[in-house]
């Protein structure tokens with residue numbers, strides 16, 4: 001029997017594929033989430049308002065779209081509005097539109113001419129990466145400091161809420177390492193690998209949680225009061241998975257939880273693994289939702305949102321202009337901002353009281369968008385451990401995890417092989433085929 005621990009998108013997708021293959025499995029989730037399936041994916045509907053507490057959107061290729069079709073939720077999909085192709089970054093005291101193509105990069109004034117020359121001359125860089133090279137080192141070596149500060153830094157905040165000085169390129173963006181090694185140039189690699197497939201940024205009419213909810217109807221979940229407590233190796237072929245109620249014997253075990261939760265399972269049976277998992281850092285994050293009347297804003301929200309490079313010293317990591325990206329997020333005469341506060345470099349901000357964080361966000365919105373009134377409403381949600389950091393502390397756990405695979409204990413979690421929902425969906429499918 002196969003035991004899957006955790007019913008977030010990774011565990012649910014894996015269970016779904018095993019169900020299709022008619023393989024015997026059990027999927028264990030905490031009882032407290034019985035009405036709240038999906039782990040980090042959480043949508044809250046309150047009358048006309050739809051708040052995403054975790055992920056806001058899903059970047060779909062044809063593989064993910066056909067998975068959604070299989071789940072019968074294609075009719076629930078809503079595409080991001082065309083305007084959301086515009087992405088803004090705060091630079092030298094104002095929002096500037098990010099160039100979206102090489103041509104716009106050339107003619108747009110986002111980067112200095114010196115940086116533009118470096119970008120277009122990137123193919124001439126002959127040096128090669130090494131196993132512990134950070135994202136900052138990689139991008140500074142191949143491009144320039146300006147690219148690090150105003151493209152890499154906000155991009156990494158947007159995906160990992162992380163610090164590019166710490167994250168390792170080999171684990172965070174392995175495709176870049178591959179391109180450097182194969183083509184000697186990232187730009188050349190991007191050109192060669194350019195897919196003709198148009199990717200779609202989507203959500204669902206009732207929010208992102210539609211996806212795990214659909215999967216939950218097609219899988220069997222066992223809810224346990226305190227969930228899995230321990231994992232022990234009984235003999236060459238058998239694992240013992242201990243929950244607060246029952247002990248299961250399994251030929252294969254799959255971990256999908258955060259490293260901190262997983263580390264508890266190995267305290268007695270494999271303390272080395274347990275300790276290495278404890279060392280993996282997570283960026284904390286607070287998601288703040290603020291609603292204003294549209295007419296009270298001095299700036300039109302014509303885009304996906306805006307990111308704030310750490311160098312600019314703003315309070316938040318950035319704002320998603322949620323009501324511009326997807327319709328049906330608030331009333332017609334209003335706008336909804338989803339603001340992210342914290343990240344790996346903003347721990348102290350996430351320790352502030354709710355009212356302090358909300359006041360700081362209001363002040364920032366006043367200054368950036370010229371809004372002079374109080375919001376129609378504001379609320380926040382805290383993620384103490386939002387996103388795992390693929391830095392040097394992750395390597396030891398990867399090494400142990402790889403050796404445990406020989407004994408049929410697998411990792412299918414967002415701390416290995418990518419954090420995005422499409423990454424989780426694809427990893428789960430690949431693993432299901434292997435089990």
Ligand SMILES: Cc1cc2nc3c(=O)[nH]c(=O)nc-3n(C[C@H](O)[C@H](O)[C@H](O)COP(=O)(O)OP(=O)(O)OC[C@H]3O[C@@H](n4cnc5c(N)ncnc54)[C@H](O)[C@@H]3O)c2cc1C
Nearest residue numbers: 006008009010039040054055056057227228414419420421
């Ligand atoms: C604020 C935020 C914004 C994000 N934005 C995006 C975005 O826009 N697009 C995107 O693609 N991705 C985004 N992500 C990333 C993405 O949402 C996550 O990486 C992904 O949802 C992780 O899913 P998972 O199933 O691997 O893990 P989880 O969602 O963590 O699932 C693990 C499950 O294990 C359960 N569990 C824990 N302990 C036990 C136990 N002892 N026994 C049994 N079960 C247990 C948990 O309750 C949970 O349900 C965002 C993440 C955050 C935090």
